[in-house]
Amino acid sequence: MFDELERLRDVKELFALLQHYQQAGEADRQAWQDxxxxxxxxxxxxxxxxxxxxxAYGWLEQNTGATPALRAGTAAHCYRITPAGIRALKQVRTQQMQVA
Known part of the structure; x- marks a missing residue:
């Protein structure tokens, strides 16, 4: 059986990417991030x-509607972490603390 949380825990790049969007959205959870x-x-x-x-896991939400004007070298205001993504990070961190 496939376990998304196990994959998040085991693939450090996946964890780091989700964590990036969590940190970027800390000031305003509703704001879209580049x-x-x-x-x-x-x-x-x-x-x-x-x-x-x-x-696909529902941990990141994509803004496909209202994006600002294009800027070279960026994809502006197109992602934000979901509540499920925040929960997944918390669960993995809790598991890591219990193992340590």
Whole structure:
């Protein structure tokens, strides 16, 4: 059986990406965040897959409607973490603390 939380715990890049959107949205949970277009140690193609995975799990929400004017080199205001994403991060952190 596939366990999304296990995957979030085991794939550090997936965890780091979701954590990025959590931290970016701390000041205003309703605000849309710019898409992270580069991540240290992760190829662009893999980063696309990681974003897709977070969307598929319902941990990241995509803004496909009201986006601002295009800016070169960015995908502005297109993602934000969902309440389910915040819960998933908390659950994984709790599991990691219990193991440590």
């Amino acid at each position: 898409r992270l277009i580069a991540m240290e140690g992760v190829e662009a193609r893999q980063l696309v897959k990681l974003h897709g995975e977070l969307l």
